[in-house]
Amino acid sequence: MTSTHLTVTNLCCRPGSQELFDGLSISVAVGETIELRGPNGCGKTTLLRIMAGLQQPDSGDVIRYVEPIGYLGHKFGLTSILTVQENLRWASMLNGTKFDTARAQDLLETFELRTATNKLIQELSAGQKRRCSLVCLLIGEYKLWLLDEPFSSLDSQGEELVRVLIQEHCKTGGSAVIASHSASPLAHAAQVEFGIS
Amino acid sequence: MRFGALYRRELLIEVRSGVESIIPIVFFIIVVGIFTFALNDLISDDSKVLVSVIWITTLFTSILSLDNLFKRDHADGTLAVAVLHTDALVAIVVAKLFAHWTLTGIPLTILGPLIGLMSGMQLEHAAILGLTLLIGTPTITMLGALVTALLVGLGRGGELLTVLILPMYIPILLFGMGVCHLNIDSAPYTSELLWCLALLSGSITVIPLALGPVLKLSQDS
Numbered sequence: 001m002t003s004t005h006l007t008v009t010n011l012c013c014r015p016g017s018q019e020l021f022d023g024l025s026i027s028v029a030v031g032e033t034i035e036l037r038g039p040n041g042c043g044k045t046t047l048l049r050i051m052a053g054l055q056q057p058d059s060g061d062v063i064r065y066v067e068p069i070g071y072l073g074h075k076f077g078l079t080s081i082l083t084v085q086e087n088l089r090w091a092s093m094l095n096g097t098k099f100d101t102a103r104a105q106d107l108l109e110t111f112e113l114r115t116a117t118n119k120l121i122q123e124l125s126a127g128q129k130r131r132c133s134l135v136c137l138l139i140g141e142y143k144l145w146l147l148d149e150p151f152s153s154l155d156s157q158g159e160e161l162v163r164v165l166i167q168e169h170c171k172t173g174g175s176a177v178i179a180s181h182s183a184s185p186l187a188h189a190a191q192v193e194f195g196i197s
Numbered sequence: 198m199r200f201g202a203l204y205r206r207e208l209l210i211e212v213r214s215g216v217e218s219i220i221p222i223v224f225f226i227i228v229v230g231i232f233t234f235a236l237n238d239l240i241s242d243d244s245k246v247l248v249s250v251i252w253i254t255t256l257f258t259s260i261l262s263l264d265n266l267f268k269r270d271h272a273d274g275t276l277a278v279a280v281l282h283t284d285a286l287v288a289i290v291v292a293k294l295f296a297h298w299t300l301t302g303i304p305l306t307i308l309g310p311l312i313g314l315m316s317g318m319q320l321e322h323a324a325i326l327g328l329t330l331l332i333g334t335p336t337i338t339m340l341g342a343l344v345t346a347l348l349v350g351l352g353r354g355g356e357l358l359t360v361l362i363l364p365m366y367i368p369i370l371l372f373g374m375g376v377c378h379l380n381i382d383s384a385p386y387t388s389e390l391l392w393c394l395a396l397l398s399g400s401i402t403v404i405p406l407a408l409g410p411v412l413k414l415s416q417d418s
Contacts, residue, residue, distance in 0.1 A: 054416040075274025081213040
């Protein structure tokens with residue numbers, strides 16, 4: 001069993017004339033949470049996308065020791081004309097696991113989505129969509145989470161729930177890299193500050 | 198990865214998208230209908246004209262329907278999630294293409310010969326037309342999917358898709374129409390039919406494997 005889930009070495013990204021980062025090296029160990037903080041446009045999303053493999057850096061290496069990766073971007077990753085339950089089944093299918101109805105119901109209960117189980121995603125509020133995409137992430141049983149603004153659209157109760165879940169995930173052998181604007185940083189996370197050059 | 202479940206999901210999405218999934222079929226009926234009325238004398242004299250009209254309209258119908266193939270998934274972020282699951286990606290893509298063909302290719306395969314028969318085409322000629330469409334429509338879907346996947350990340354489609362896709366359709370158009378024309382002339386058409394089958398085999402073997410990397414690449418834009 002590997003002790004590291006992901007490493008990036010000497011990463012450089014210069015879209016156009018702007019330099020987002022150069023010589024950036026980060027290692028994400030098992031059980032570790034890394035919080036990327038900084039103003040808009042400083043490269044947090046780009047770094048997460050590079051870590052996930054959705055974008056190529058200008059130079060540098062990314063090594064993923066675990067795959068697939070649980071990625072939650074700005075978009076919800078949910079099909080709007082399918083119901084909550086149908087989207088959860090899809091999340092389960094992606095990892096080739098059998099859909100566990102009882103677990104799904106428990107998670108929906110935790111995220112206060114039980115009454116929305118058979119609702120279409122397009123009928124939900126932005127906060128409910130965010131909660132549903134987080135349930136999909138949990139259904140997928142990924143070891144490494146890359147979360148881009150996971151608290152956006154959530155109320156304070158939802159934000160607290162996500163904080164607890166991230167902490168529990170890392171305690172049980174998972175790891176997470178989180179881009180966040182939240183006023184209060186994650187207490188247990190290593191902070192990486194970004195600035196605009 | 199349960200292919201059946203993925204296929205049902207894609208069918209459900211197509212069905213729930215409502216009018217969007219019916220428009221290509223309506224387009225096909227209207228365009229072939231216009232040509233049938235406009236070229237009535239030519240068509241009644243020579244079935245080859247109608248066969249050509251049906252084949253060419255099939256190509257344009259496919260372009261119309263393929264424009265949305267990956268666009269919705271890209272817009273809602275499910276495509277980005279899917280490409281991160283390398284092991285499942287081929288099954289996801291094949292299920293999507295198969296569902297698309299079920300709702301576009303199969304109706305065209307049935308409607309083409311049916312319109313032919315209604316316009317006075319002989320049963321044998323209509324049957325061969327149906328056979329070539331049965332082989333041709335999945336090939337068209339595969340080739341079109343490759344170009345659509347390349348364009349999805351750029352947020353482009355429409356006219357650019359048409360310009361890029363039409364040259365790729367020329368071989369299947371020539372061989373598909375060729376089989377029908379030779380059949381109407383009572384000439385042997387085995388060679389052309391085998392070419393159609395070769396194009397189908399090649400596209401269903403190679404393109405699903407190529408689509409994964411292409412879709413991943415499309416995210417990087």
